[in-house]
Amino acid sequence: MSSPLLSVEGISKTYQPGRSFLERRSIARPSLIDVSLALDKGDILGVVGESGSGKTTLARCIAMLEHPDTGRVMLNGEDLVTMPGSRLRARRRLIQTVFQDPYASLNPRLTVGSALAEVMLVHRLETKQGVRAKVMELLAQVGLPASAFDAYPNAFSGGQRQRICIARALAAQPDILIADEPVSSLDVSIQAQVVNLLLDLRDRLGLAVLFISHDLQLIDFIAPRIIVMLAGEVVETIPDGVPIQDAKHAYTRSLLEAIPSLDHIFRAETNPTRRETR
Amino acid sequence: MGDSRMTGASAGLVIDDLSIGFAGGRREAISSLSLAVSAGESVGLVGESGSGKSLTARAVLGILPPGVAVKGRILFDGASVLDLSPQEMRKLRGSGVAMIFQDPMSSLNPVLSVGDAIVQVILSHSGVSRGEARSRAVELMQRVGIRDAASRASSYPHEFSGGMRQRIMIAMVLAARPRLLLADEPTTALDVIVQAGILELLADLRRSEGMGLLFISHDLAVVAAVCDRIAVMYAGEIVEEGPTAAVLSQPNMPYTLGLLASTRRVRGTRRLSSIAGAPPPPGERPSSCRFAARCPLVVERCLAGPIPLAHVAPGRTARCVRAAEVSRLDPSIFASTEKVVHV
Numbered sequence: 214m215s216s217p218l219l220s221v222e223g224i225s226k227t228y229q230p231g232r233s234f235l236e237r238r239s240i241a242r243p244s245l246i247d248v249s250l251a252l253d254k255g256d257i258l259g260v261v262g263e264s265g266s267g268k269t270t271l272a273r274c275i276a277m278l279e280h281p282d283t284g285r286v287m288l289n290g291e292d293l294v295t296m297p298g299s300r301l302r303a304r305r306r307l308i309q310t311v312f313q314d315p316y317a318s319l320n321p322r323l324t325v326g327s328a329l330a331e332v333m334l335v336h337r338l339e340t341k342q343g344v345r346a347k348v349m350e351l352l353a354q355v356g357l358p359a360s361a362f363d364a365y366p367n368a369f370s371g372g373q374r375q376r377i378c379i380a381r382a383l384a385a386q387p388d389i390l391i392a393d394e395p396v397s398s399l400d401v402s403i404q405a406q407v408v409n410l411l412l413d414l415r416d417r418l419g420l421a422v423l424f425i426s427h428d429l430q431l432i433d434f435i436a437p438r439i440i441v442m443l444a445g446e447v448v449e450t451i452p453d454g455v456p457i458q459d460a461k462h463a464y465t466r467s468l469l470e471a472i473p474s475l476d477h478i479f480r481a482e483t484n485p486t487r488r489e490t491r
Numbered sequence: 492m493g494d495s496r497m498t499g500a501s502a503g504l505v506i507d508d509l510s511i512g513f514a515g516g517r518r519e520a521i522s523s524l525s526l527a528v529s530a531g532e533s534v535g536l537v538g539e540s541g542s543g544k545s546l547t548a549r550a551v552l553g554i555l556p557p558g559v560a561v562k563g564r565i566l567f568d569g570a571s572v573l574d575l576s577p578q579e580m581r582k583l584r585g586s587g588v589a590m591i592f593q594d595p596m597s598s599l600n601p602v603l604s605v606g607d608a609i610v611q612v613i614l615s616h617s618g619v620s621r622g623e624a625r626s627r628a629v630e631l632m633q634r635v636g637i638r639d640a641a642s643r644a645s646s647y648p649h650e651f652s653g654g655m656r657q658r659i660m661i662a663m664v665l666a667a668r669p670r671l672l673l674a675d676e677p678t679t680a681l682d683v684i685v686q687a688g689i690l691e692l693l694a695d696l697r698r699s700e701g702m703g704l705l706f707i708s709h710d711l712a713v714v715a716a717v718c719d720r721i722a723v724m725y726a727g728e729i730v731e732e733g734p735t736a737a738v739l740s741q742p743n744m745p746y747t748l749g750l751l752a753s754t755r756r757v758r759g760t761r762r763l764s765s766i767a768g769a770p771p772p773p774g775e776r777p778s779s780c781r782f783a784a785r786c787p788l789v790v791e792r793c794l795a796g797p798i799p800l801a802h803v804a805p806g807r808t809a810r811c812v813r814a815a816e817v818s819r820l821d822p823s824i825f826a827s828t829e830k831v832v833h834v
C-alpha cells in the first residue's frame with residue numbers, strides 16, 4: 214500500500230500568549246493536542262466540536278497557515294512541517310481552504326474574474342492568454358453565471374459568495390479542500406445548495422475534503438468518517454457505517470442531546486397519503 | 492390609550508397591515524403584514540435572508556432606518572407604537588419591548604464591567620437592593636452559560652469572546668424583564684449546549700413573568716422547540732401561519748415544505764434537498780404568487796394575480812391556491828437541484 218494522500222501524525226499547537234497585559238495574565242492553553250488523521254483522494258472526513266475546540270487551528274495547521282509545535286503533516290509521503298520554505302510554497306497550493314465568512318474572505322476591490330485569474334497566474338497554472346476561458350469554466354462549475362466575471366463581490370448574496378470562495382480554492386487545482394464551517398452563515402435553503410456543490414466537486418474532481426462543522430446532523434450526512442474534538446483533542450472517532458446517533462463518548466452524546474430536532478413532529482405525523490409516497 | 496377597538500383584549504403585540512418601503516416606497520420590503528403576539532405567547536418568524544424578519548422586529552422597536560415609508564399600525568398593550576413620541580418610545584424600549592440582536596458588539600459599554608452593566612439594568616427596573624441585584628446578575632450570567640460567573644462578572648466586554656459577549660447581551664436584555672422580547676437569531680452563533688440553556692431560560696421567563704416572545708430564526712427545529720405558533724415569511728409577506736407542530740408536520744404552503752426539505756439530513760441519500768434559486772428582492776417581486784418562480788407546484792392560476800392569505804383550517808392561514816394539496820406531499824418534491832454526477 215502506498216502512503217495516503219494526507220496523513221496528520223500527532224500534531225500539537227499552543228498559541229503563545231500575546232504581549233498585552235490582559236493576554237499575559239492568561240496561561241497559554243494548548244489549542245491542539247496530539248491530533249492524528251488520514252485522508253485519501255475522494256474521502257470526506259468530518260470534524261465536529263464546539264467553538265474553541267480547535268477545529269480551525271487544526272485546519273490552519275494542515276494548510277500550513279500555522280506551524281504546528283510538534284507532529285508531522287505528511288502530504289504524499291512528504292512532511293510539510295519540516296519542509297524548507299521554497300518547496301513548501303509549491304506544496305501549499307495542493308491544500309486549499311474555504312472559511313465560514315464569505316464576506317470577510319473576498320477582496321471587495323477585485324472583480325471575481327480577476328481574483329480567480331490571479332490565483333491561476335500566481336501558481337503558473339495558466340497563461341495570460343488562456344486564463345479567461347479557464348475562469349469561465351470554473352464559474353460554470355460552481356454554478357455562477359458568466360456575468361460574475363466582471364462583477365465585484367458585493368454584488369453577490371452570501372451563498373453566491375461562498376461559491377466564489379469555493380471557485381477561488383479550486384483555481385489552485387488542489388488535491389485537498391478544507392471547508393471550515395462553509396455553510397454556517399448561510400440560510401438552510403442555501404446551505405443545501407452549497408453542500409450539494411461540494412459533494413458534486415468531490416465526485417467530479419476526486420477531491421479529498423476535510424469538512425468542519427458544529428452541525429452534527431450535517432456532518433453525519435456529508436461525512437462517512439467523523440472525528441469529534443473537545444478542548445484541542447480528538448475525543449472520539451466515528452468510523453464509516455456508524456451513524457452519529459450511535460456515538461459512544463459522553464461528550465458527543467451530550468452534544469446530540471442538546472440539538473433540537475424535528476423528529477418528534479415527523480413521528481407524530483399521521484397523514485396516510487404522505488406515508489405512501491415515502 | 493390608542494384605538495378603542497384594540498384596548499382591553501389586546502395585552503401584547505398586534506401588527507396590523509404593516510408595509511415598509513425604501514426609495515420612496517418604490518422598493519417595498521414588507522407588504523401588508525399582520526401578526527399578533529399575546530402576553531406569554533411565543534411566535535416564531537422564519538424565512539430566508541431578506542424576507543423582512545429583522546425589519547419587522549425593528550419596526551416594533553421603532554428603530555427603522557431614516558427615510559423609510561411605513562404604513563399600517565403596530566400596537567403594544569393597546570398603544571400605537573408608530574405614534575409614540577421619542578421619549579415615550581425610549582420608555583417602551585426600556586422595559587416594555589426589548590430586542591436581542593444578532594450582532595452583540597453594538598450595545599455593551601466597554602468601560603463597564605459586564606456584572607456592573609447587568610446590575611445597572613436590574614436596579615433601574617426594580618426596587619431591589621444592590622446586593623440582591625448583584626446576585627441576580629450572577630445568576631443570569633450562569634443561566635446564559637458563563638462559567639465562573641461570580642468571578643467573570645468583574646471582567647470587561649473585550650475580555651470575552653464574541654460568543655460570550657452575545658450571551659452577556661442576552662443576560663442584560665433579560666435583566667430588564669421585558670414584557671415582549673424580540674429575539675433576532677439569538678442563538679444562531681452559539682454552540683448547541685449553550686443554546687439549550689438559553690432556550691430554557693426564555694421558556695422560564697415566559698412562564699414566570701408572562702413575557703411574550705417574537706423569535707426570529709432560520710432553524711425550524713429551534714422554532715419547534717420554542718414557539719407555540721409559527722409565521723413563515725417569503726419576500727416581504729407572511730405566506731403561512733399557525734400552531735408550530737401543525738404547520739411543520741402538515742404545511743399548507745410549498746415554501747414551508749421546501750424549508751423543511753432543506754433541513755432534512757437523511758444519511759445515505761446522495762444529496763440534500765433544496766429550494767432552487769433565490770427569493771426576489773424588493774422592487775423585483777412579481778404581482779402574482781411571489782414564490783411561483785421557485786415552486787414545483789406552480790400552475791396557471793398562480794400567475795393571475797396576488798394570492799390572498801386565506802384561512803385553511805382553524806387557526807391556520809396560507810397564501811397558496813393549492814394549499815389543500817400541499818399537506819399530502821412529501822418534502823422530496825424539492826429534489827436536489829445540483830447535477831448529480833456519477834463517477
Ligand SMILES: Nc1ncnc2c1ncn2[C@@H]1O[C@H](COP(=O)(O)OP(=O)(O)O)[C@@H](O)[C@H]1O
Binds near residue numbers: 263267268269270271
Ligand atoms: N491567533 C490566536 N491567538 C491566540 N489564541 C488563539 C488564536 N486562534 C485560536 N486561539 C485559541 O485556540 C483555541 C481553539 O480555537 P480555534 O482553533 O479557533 O477553535 P474552533 O475552530 O473550534 O473555533 C481557542 O481557545 C482560541 O481562543
Ligand code: SF4
Binds near residue numbers: 793
Ligand atoms: S400559489 Fe401556486 S406558485 Fe404559489 S406557492 Fe401555491 S402552488 Fe406554488
Ligand SMILES: [Mg+2]
Binds near residue numbers: 264265269
Ligand atoms: Mg472555528
